Amino acid sequence: MLLKPRCRQLMLLLALAGMGTAPVARAAEAEPMQRLKIMAPAAPGGGWDTTARQMQAALTQARIVRNVQVNNVPGAGGTIGLATLANNLKGDGNQLMVNGLVMVGAILTNRSVTTLSQVTPIARLTAEYEVVVVPAQSPIRSMSELAARLKSNPGGVSIAGGSAGGTDHILAALIVRAAGADPARTNYIAYSGGGEALAAIMGNHVAAGISGYGELIGPIRAGRLRALAISSDKRIPGIDIPTLRESGIDVELANWRSVVAPPGLSTVQRQALLDVVDRMVKSPQWRATLAKNDWVDSYLPGDAFSAYLRTEETRVTDILKSIGLAK
Amino acid sequence: MSTLDALLHGFSVALTLQNLGWALLGVTLGTAVGVLPGIGPALTVALLLPVTFGLDPTSAFIMFAGIYYGGMYGGSTASILLNTPGESASIITALEGNRMARNGRAGPALATAAIGSFVAGTLATILLTFLAPFVADLGLRFGPADYFALMVLSFTTVSAVLGRSLAWGLASLLFGMALGLVGIDVQTGQERFTLGLPALLDGVDVIVVVIGLFAVGETLYVASRPGDPESVAPVGGSLWMSRRDWARSWKPWLRGTALGFPFGAMPSGGGEIPTFLSYAIEKRLAAKPDEFGKGAIEGVAGPEAANNAAAAGVLVPLLTLGLPTSATAAVMLAAFQQYGLQPGPLLFENSGDLVWGLIASLYIGNVMLLALNLPLVGLWVRLLSIPRPYLYGGILTFATLGTYSLDHSVADLVMLYLVGIVGFLMRRFDIPVAPAVIGLILGPMAEQQMRRALSISEGNFSIFVTEPIAATLLGLAALVLIGPAVWRRLQVGRSTSAS
Structure with a gap:
């Protein structure tokens, strides 16, 4: 029993010693991002919340981000969270929000003042x-x-x-x-x-x-x-x-789910978030998450996702108008 | 393998030292979140979910079940002692329970709530063990028309809580129903009465209204009358239930269980409506109905049994059909899925260990909760000897924190205090607050179910009489409403013809 703390010290020493040689091997991997906040614009337990929390697990376990926090901003089909992202978190390069097809509909039916054109699309993740x-x-x-x-x-x-x-x-x-x-x-x-x-x-x-x-x-x-x-x-x-x-x-x-970032990001900030998500999607941890939840991988990053978002907006607006839910 | 064998096997799973530990942790946590306003079992389980992922699924679910049952036990404590229910299934408990506490009978009120919860929880768990598939199928027979009829029947129970003035009671009910209309309409997706405020799109949260009307309203009222001896709950009399208390409690416990379990098992039932029904029935059956409103123990025993039995009932559709019918059940379903399990008939075949271990742990959790709560009665009662400014200051703090913890929304806090002012005014002018909560819960349910029924029947109102369950329930409602009047007329007729 007395040996235990010493064992730990020894391991720490070994780890410190290892760090000297590690950069060669780790140069291929980017430095982990220090911190990232992921907003789930819904109450705990639902699909967006699950996605945010599974991202948190994959990102930390795969050592892509050191510290990931998930917070819930529920209400009105996610449009309350969307408004928070667009208005209060402008220019924050360490912030993502989970969203998806449901939000496209909610923006229309709730006549939300904030729309998806006011945020930075990052990537479609699952379907x-x-x-x-x-x-x-x-x-x-x-x-x-x-x-x-x-x-x-x-x-x-x-x-x-x-x-x-x-x-x-x-x-x-x-x-x-x-x-x-x-x-x-x-x-x-x-x-x-x-x-x-x-x-x-x-x-x-x-x-x-x-x-x-x-x-x-x-x-x-x-x-x-x-x-x-x-x-x-x-x-x-x-x-x-x-x-x-x-x-x-x-x-x-x-029924796709995606991540978006606040408006007003620099090219460097946007690229950093794109990289983080890209590394997560390719990690074995995320593969396991997809399998466990029966989610279909539908990764579509960056500009391609922005274009997809616009076609979905057009299609959803059209059908909601035809059933009288949107004007 | 027969059900009994399976259950015994379940006990062998649940009775390991490790799983007993998780159960104890669960019931303790559950009792704590039940006492605090706003923080419910659903939120607790949701927040614990990521933490428990490394845990063996059986152990995790045993802990979740403990939190779930514990929350129902804890809910009654604040209602009885402080007239500040933290969730909607214990508002009825506050009506008589708090009166008892003010008469110095907090001990017996807490005891009948705890023992009633134990009796109801255990009986309902037995029903869950042996009748779950049968009850689940019965619940599925209820369609929108039947639910509408059930809501109409439930509305008749409001008369039991209307208080002295019919007009004020109905005004309170209508206030609740009007609040229930606020927000996006489920059927059409259109806003109603939102005043253009995004914060009102999701409607007015029942929990916020409950905490506002009761906890904040009560605090403001107490603060407005310093030195008023009536609002101080004196600690006096016996801490335990007398022989007479037992005699008056056991039948309400059983009747409450009989009401609560099937309601909980119904996909659109819930835990609140059986407490309303139980209170109305106990008032009607009581030897001294006049005592209701002044601290009748039956009015605590029945509704408390009903909400605990309903909690067990909710597990019926969850385990047998994979249907989550309450917020906590929805979170538990998410937990099942996270472990790659699919609730439903196949769960019993594929994961017998887990299901039967979970059910066995419900029995164990109930015993633990009784053992935990009865000794606490003495401690809780001593809460009342805290000087009132500190006590109510504490209540206001917890009510505010609890409400903020729901959605982290400042708008909810504004709503809480606005409703709190309304609650204060209602107390000041002797307007009953319970009908408002009943209206807020029943109103939207009745409206949505009626519109669903009419949409399915393509606008044909005959659906409410051609569906046998709906027709029976509407008949019953008519009987409750006009029955007593007809009966009185007959009695009068008989006595005059005899003379």
């Missing part, structure tokens, strides 16, 4: 795909059957999902339009909690439901829900669900 399901008891067997019903009488097909204007609602409207009906007639039943929407679908109270793959896979495997289609552009290995396109509905939608 989760949406699944269209019906209750196990439903007579509807395939996506084309559902599409036929939607075409003849969209009002008669109630579709449950998350809050109005969110990813589920956007996909419902896109499907109704692709099926050949007026998206304004989408009979969408909004729920604020994921569990409540699932209960309504499993209980056979609605005709169909839309939610993220991660939330639905349990009940699908247990035989309580029947999966009709997935919103990915092509089949995903290991997931035995046909895509919407295969069923004749020309729609694809990814």
